[in-house]
Amino acid sequence: MINTDTAPCTVSEVPGLPQAFADTFTSHLVDVDGHRLHAVVGGNGPAVLLLPAWPEFWYGWRLVMPILAQRFTVVAADLRGVGASDKPATGYDAATLADDMAGLMESLGHDHYAVVGHDLGMIVGYALAARHRDRVTHLAVGEAILPGLSPSPPLFADEMSNEMLWHFAFNRLGEINEKMVAGREEIYFGHQFTSKAATPDAIPEHAIETYVAALRDPAALHASFQFYRELMSPETSAQMVGFQQEGPLKMPVLALGGAQSLGAGVEQMMSQVADDVAGVVLPGGHFPHEESPAETAQAVLEFLGQA
Numbered sequence: 001m002i003n004t005d006t007a008p009c010t011v012s013e014v015p016g017l018p019q020a021f022a023d024t025f026t027s028h029l030v031d032v033d034g035h036r037l038h039a040v041v042g043g044n045g046p047a048v049l050l051l052p053a054w055p056e057f058w059y060g061w062r063l064v065m066p067i068l069a070q071r072f073t074v075v076a077a078d079l080r081g082v083g084a085s086d087k088p089a090t091g092y093d094a095a096t097l098a099d100d101m102a103g104l105m106e107s108l109g110h111d112h113y114a115v116v117g118h119d120l121g122m123i124v125g126y127a128l129a130a131r132h133r134d135r136v137t138h139l140a141v142g143e144a145i146l147p148g149l150s151p152s153p154p155l156f157a158d159e160m161s162n163e164m165l166w167h168f169a170f171n172r173l174g175e176i177n178e179k180m181v182a183g184r185e186e187i188y189f190g191h192q193f194t195s196k197a198a199t200p201d202a203i204p205e206h207a208i209e210t211y212v213a214a215l216r217d218p219a220a221l222h223a224s225f226q227f228y229r230e231l232m233s234p235e236t237s238a239q240m241v242g243f244q245q246e247g248p249l250k251m252p253v254l255a256l257g258g259a260q261s262l263g264a265g266v267e268q269m270m271s272q273v274a275d276d277v278a279g280v281v282l283p284g285g286h287f288p289h290e291e292s293p294a295e296t297a298q299a300v301l302e303f304l305g306q307a
Helices: 094-107 118-129 158-173 176-181 186-196 207-215 218-231 234-245 263-271 292-304
Strands: 024-030 035-043 047-051 075-077 113-117 135-144 253-258 277-282
Touching: 024 094, 035 094, 047 094, 075 094, 094 118, 094 234, 113 158, 118 135, 118 218, 118 234, 135 263, 135 292, 158 186, 158 207, 158 218, 176 186, 176 218, 186 207, 207 218, 218 234, 253 263, 253 292, 263 277, 277 292
Parallel strands: 047 075, 047 113, 113 135, 135 253, 253 277
Antiparallel strands: 024 035, 035 075
16 A cells, blocks of 8 residues: 555645644555555544445545544545556456456455445446445435436426436546547536536635636546446446345445436435435535535434434
C-alpha cells in the first residue's frame, strides 16, 4: 500500500474540502490484481465503503465523509477508471468492479464492512453485496437502475424522461461520443450536473470544475463511457440476473432517492433483490449526497444504528 497525497484527484490536490478535512483523511493507493486503486481513508470505528456516482470520483462524498468519520472508518473509493485510480481500457462490468472493491477493502484490512453507493456506485454496490455476501454487513444505495432487472425506457419517451435518460444511449456508443466530447468536457459533463440536480446551481461551480478537470484525461474520458458500454451490456445484465437468481440479499438495505429525481423508485427497485429494505426520500435531485449532505449522512447513520 502506498500513501500518497501528490497525485491528481488526491486529498491535497482538490479544492473546496471541508475545514480540517486533511487532518482526518489521507489518500492511499493499493495494488489489486495488477491495478492501482485509490481510496481516501479516515475516521475510527467499523468500516464503511463509499462508492462514487458517474461522472464523479471520491470527491462527491466530501461533505458526508466528516460526519460519518466521527463514528466509522470511512473508505471513499475511486473505482477503476476514475479519480486517482488506474484507468485500463476494459474491465468495467459489474462483477469485475465489485471484485476490485472487495480486493481494495481486504488490502486495507477490512474483512467486514457496510457499503454506500450512489448511481454507478449503486450498481457496483449491489454486485459487491451479491458476490460477497459474507463480507457486506449493510448496503445503502441510491439513484440508479439495475441493468438486466430494470425495464428499459422506450425510444420515444416523454420529454422529462428523455432529458433524464438520453445520455444512456449516447454513452454506450463506440467511439464517436469520445470524439464529440473531447475538448468540450465542460459542456457535456457540466450539463449532467446542472440538469440533474434540483436546481442548476445546487452543486457549486468549483466542484463541477473539479470533476470536469479529471475527465479531461483521455483515459478517464474513455472510462467514463466504458462504464456504460459494459455495465449496460448483455454480460452485465446476465450477471445481475444471476445475482438475483442466487437469492435475495439478507443484509439490511437502505434505498435513497432524491425527491426531485427517482424518489421512492429506488426502494421499489431494491425490493426486487433484497428481503430487508427501507426507503428514504431525500431533499434535492439526483445528487442528494451533494445537494443535502447532512440529511444523507443522517439517513446513513440511522440505518447503521449510529444516529
